[in-house]
Amino acid sequence: MPRPAHRTRRTTRTAGAGTAALLVLGAVTACSSSSDDPSSRSSSGKPAGTVTVFAAASLTESFTTLGEEFEKAHPGTEVTFNFGGSDSLAAGITGGAPADVFASASPWTMRIVTDAGSASGTPVTFVRNRLEIATLPGNPEGVSSLKDLTGPKLKVVLCDRKVPCGAAAQKALDAGGLDFTPVSYEQDVKSALTKVELKEADAALVYRTDVRAAGDKVEGVDFPEAAEAVNDYPITLLKDAPNAGAGQAFIAFVRSDEGRRVLADAGFLTS
Known part of the structure; x- marks a missing residue:
């Protein structure tokens, strides 16, 4: 600017x-x-x-x-x-x-x-702030729920649990009784989102504000467990x-x- x-x-x-x-x-x-x-x-x-x-x-x-x-x-x-x-x-x-x-x-x-x-x-x-699932534009993998992220072929990124977005993601997963190993843990929410924007991951758990800021670079998916992890x-x-x-x-x-x-x-x- x-x-x-x-x-x-x-x-x-x-x-x-x-x-x-x-x-x-x-x-x-x-x-x-x-x-x-x-x-x-x-x-x-x-x-x-x-x-x-x-x-x-x-x-x-x-x-x-x-x-x-x-x-x-x-x-x-x-x-x-x-x-x-x-x-x-x-x-x-x-x-x-x-x-x-x-x-x-x-x-x-x-x-x-x-x-x-x-x-x-x-x-x-x-x-x-609350979480959303960020997917590739058009949501080609058809992600519609938090449980979908546990699919074996899906590449998912999470924030490190030491940072707030990672701690919130863990709360949401615990609320859904879910567990999986992501392809990477990122040091802040922007880094997690960037993995999806660059098509290095199929999805990431990030804040809905970051999904909105990314515009058409990603697509957001709401999920009910996010209500248990509001920061x-x-x-x-x-x-x-x-x-x-x-x-x-x-x-x-x-x-x-x-x-x-x-x-x-x-x-x-x-x-």
Whole structure:
């Protein structure tokens, strides 16, 4: 997307726990200058400067849109994102990576941050999400239920159980009394979906928001067991936020009527 030459949105996706150290090193360079820059503080009390947000991969499209809208509503701000598996992001934060806001895809990955004393205040749930089966366009294998994924000839991808989409998938499988070995476990939901988009897998268990974001690259199949594995998404300001004022303003924007509209349009459950 075209942007003015003097402002650049920095968006990063991480892939696995091994990236936590890189997050720390990269974020220190990116954020330390903004915390020392007078432009990150406004004498009028209005948000200013760079806001660094670590957010679950499934929030990529909706938060990118919200970041753009926030910048329009608050001239002089810039929102920078790190998107990835919630566990990897939590590890980066507890390892010292400077960030202002953390939005996780599950309460238990948020707990990693709160238990380490890295959150400022109590995280709040701002949306919920549920799973869908993503298949190849046209659903050539005729997948119509969760049980169909156990077929011996079907190549299915799951998220790793250490990340929220993987834990949710396991809950859904347990609810259906089902078990199978996928062709691979992926480190975040976008990686799982990409396997289907590239036709390296016949199906994947992902969030319905990711199916919607993929458009005609995949086809979504609802299944009743998904109701047993709905994920709450908490968000919090971080204790050592370099730009706490703008970070708090971003959280308020996410939870505003406008933020809820964007998230609902993406397929999230906002109530």
